[in-house]
Amino acid sequence: MARLKVKGKDTNKNLITWTRFHLLQEQERPAWSAAHEDAHVGPLAGVRGIERISMGRMVEEPQQAAYIIAWRTVEDLEIFQDSPACVEFLRDLTLEDDSKDPGSEDDLPPVASRFLTLEHVNGIATGELEGRITVTAYSVPSKEGDDAAVWKQYDEVNGALGSFYPPGSEYLQLHRRFRRRYFIIWFWVLCEDRWVESKFGKSPKKGGEGRTIICDVRLWPSRGFYGDPAPEIEGSVGNPEAREAWHQAVSKVMPPVTEWVQERWDVCKVPGYPPSEED
Numbered sequence: 001m002a003r004l005k006v007k008g009k010d011t012n013k014n015l016i017t018w019t020r021f022h023l024l025q026e027q028e029r030p031a032w033s034a035a036h037e038d039a040h041v042g043p044l045a046g047v048r049g050i051e052r053i054s055m056g057r058m059v060e061e062p063q064q065a066a067y068i069i070a071w072r073t074v075e076d077l078e079i080f081q082d083s084p085a086c087v088e089f090l091r092d093l094t095l096e097d098d099s100k101d102p103g104s105e106d107d108l109p110p111v112a113s114r115f116l117t118l119e120h121v122n123g124i125a126t127g128e129l130e131g132r133i134t135v136t137a138y139s140v141p142s143k144e145g146d147d148a149a150v151w152k153q154y155d156e157v158n159g160a161l162g163s164f165y166p167p168g169s170e171y172l173q174l175h176r177r178f179r180r181r182y183f184i185i186w187f188w189v190l191c192e193d194r195w196v197e198s199k200f201g202k203s204p205k206k207g208g209e210g211r212t213i214i215c216d217v218r219l220w221p222s223r224g225f226y227g228d229p230a231p232e233i234e235g236s237v238g239n240p241e242a243r244e245a246w247h248q249a250v251s252k253v254m255p256p257v258t259e260w261v262q263e264r265w266d267v268c269k270v271p272g273y274p275p276s277e278e279d
Helices: 074-081 085-090 098-101 148-161 170-174 193-198 240-252
Strands: 015-022 050-058 062-070 115-121 131-143 184-191 209-220 261-267
Touching: 015 193, 062 074, 074 085, 115 193, 131 148, 131 170, 131 193, 148 184, 148 209, 148 240, 193 209
Parallel strands: none
Antiparallel strands: 015 062, 015 115, 050 062, 050 261, 115 184, 131 209, 131 261, 184 209
C-alpha cells in the first residue's frame, strides 16, 4: 500500500479517518462476525495509535453510517491497514451495494478506498467532531509536488468561507464565546475513498495534474455555554435560505473550486472508548 504524504505544517496533528458503511436504522452498531468483549469497537479494541472513536449517521440518509477514528500518526494507521484486525473491520462493515451480493473476499474494494483520510490543515486546537456537524468538501486542481499552490488555494477558500455565517448561524454570531476556530475545522484529504470518487469522479493523473479535496467541517453546539437551548436549525443545505447563501458564497471561489458537495451528520462518541486507566 502506498504511503500517505502529510500536507500540513504540523506533522504532530492527528489524522481522522471516515469509514462508511450501511447500517439499518434500528441497529445501534454493526454485528461483528466474531465475538468481542466490547461490541461497540469490535476488532478496533487495543489497536495501537487510536485516540478516539466515534460513529455517525447521515441526517438525510440515516442508513448511511461511518466510523470516525482519530489516529495519533500516519504510521499507526498504515500498520492497522495491513493487519488482520483491519480485514475483519472492513469485512463486517458492508457497503450498501455489497449487502445485495456479498461476493467473495477477492471482490472486496482495496483497503485504502474504504478510508477517507483527513489531516488537520493547521495545529490550532479544535473541538471534537461530535453532535450535529456539516461537512463541505471542495475540489481544487493541483499539481504533484506543488504544495505552495495548494496552500494558496486553501487561503482563498478559507478567506471567503472561513468567516461565512449562513442563515441559521445567528446563535453562533450572538454567542461570541463560540470562537470561529472551534466552530469551523479545516482538513486536507490525504487519501480519497469511494465516496470522493462517486461525488467528484476519478482524480486526473495526466502530466502530473491532479486535485486536492479541502474539507470544511462545522460543529453545531448541542447546548449553549449557559445551558440555553440549542438552535433547532443550523446553517446548512438543509435550510433552503441557507442553501442559497451557500451557493452564493462558494461561487466567489469558483475557481479555484471546481465542484463541491455538502452533507449533514449526527456524530457521537463510541461508549467506553478510550478505556479508562482503571480498565
